[in-house]
Amino acid sequence: MTTDHRWTTPITADLLRGVVDLETTTRGLLPHRLTVRARRQIPDDQLAMAEAQPSGVRLVFRTRATTIELDTLPTKRVYQGFPPPADGVYDLLIDGRLAAQASVSGGNVRTVTDMFTQTSVLAEGPAGTARFADLPAGEKDVEIWLPHTEITELIALRTDAPVEQSPPSRRRTWLHHGSSISHGSNAGHPSAIWPALAAAAGGVELVNLGFGGSALLDPFTARAMRDIPADLISVKIGINIVNSDAMRLRAFTPAVHGFLDTIREGHPSTPLLVVSAILCPVQEDTPGPLAPDLDGGRLRFTATGDPAERSAGRLTLTIIRDELAKIVQQRAADDPNLHYLDGRDLYGESDYAEFPLPDEVHPDGAGHRRIAENFARLAFGDGGPFATKTR
Structure with missing residues (x-):
């Protein structure tokens, strides 16, 4: 992790879109795509894992930053007997266009031992950082799309320029x-x-x-x-x-x-x-x-x-x-x-x-x-x- 960033912005619901609920964890925030009430009624690990994978969830903000770091704790899914998948991808969009990508190594690993029952075992691992450098200068709208197949706990957002909340979207x-x-x-x-x-x-x-x-x-x-x-x-x-x-x-x-x-x-x-x-x-x-x-x-x-x-x-x-x-x-x-x-x-x-x-x-x-x-x-x-x- 670098130390030359002067701004750390708290990650709050105001910076997130595509999320249904946020769970506070010991490390940060865990985005969910089902409500608390719905999660209490989930009958299997398959859906419990899927709804916590942040498909379509993204951080959205305005900034002049040219370097952005996002600390996360990923939980990666591996099927026993199959080759491990590549690390999940974080997409950074500027003004709606893909501008950079990053991944976070390490993290937790959930190994599914039975594809039919989705029985699994969890091995805990360290948090990591998705780093985006050499971004264009000037004010810009930034979106960071989280990996759609990795459970992702959000820990910290650091930048080399202030971050502002984007105005509420007027889109449908x-x-x-x-x-x-x-x-x-x-x-x-x-x-x-x-x-x-x-x-x-x-x-x-x-x-x-x-x-x-x-x-x-x-x-x-x-x-x-x-x-x-x-x-x-x-x-x-x-x-x-x-x-x-x-x-x-x-x-x-x-x-x-x-x-x-x-x-x-x-x-x-x-x-x-x-x-x-x-x-x-x-x-x-x-x-x-x-x-x-x-x-x-x-x-x-x-x-x-x-x-x-x-x-x-x-x-x-x-x-x-x-x-x-x-x-x-x-x-x-x-x-x-x-x-x-x-x-x-x-x-x-x-x-x-x-x-x-x-x-x-x-x-x-x-x-x-x-x-x-x-x-x-x-x-x-x-x-x-x-x-x-x-x-």
């Missing part, structure tokens, strides 16, 4: 809920996950409730969304329901209705977009559960269910898309601000041919860009459900 707030793809799986860095790219294209403030493995129509997530201020809301439903084999069609339909009913209790007329899963060939017509396959040393996923059991209510992506379209059509008669988007319009057969899914489930960086481009066009573009209304 987009609240999005989805699975690991919305969380950012396989995206190269945090401002390049598809919801972040789509938010930038749409000129909105993102609150990302994309939770790896955990878009399961949980009532506590719906209640959290009900209570979070938002101008635009989307829910991406399907892939986790299928790949976890969480429910049958009989339970799925009322669960969707209940999820939407709860959101509408707090947002009765907010534009609400229901999005089905992107194309995922292994789960289109084969039920879950999904299983990892390390054949050849490369991680891939395969569906293990029996397609013959579809007639008994086992779910596939094809069945879920059909059901979601029916649900939205039924409800839209009394809810003109409810809309449906087929996920294959975001990433379909032609996209799969151009940008195949490396592990058969999650898109790579190019896939995230394609999804973002299509979402921006279909949702924020002219005639889209999130288009800016003109008077």
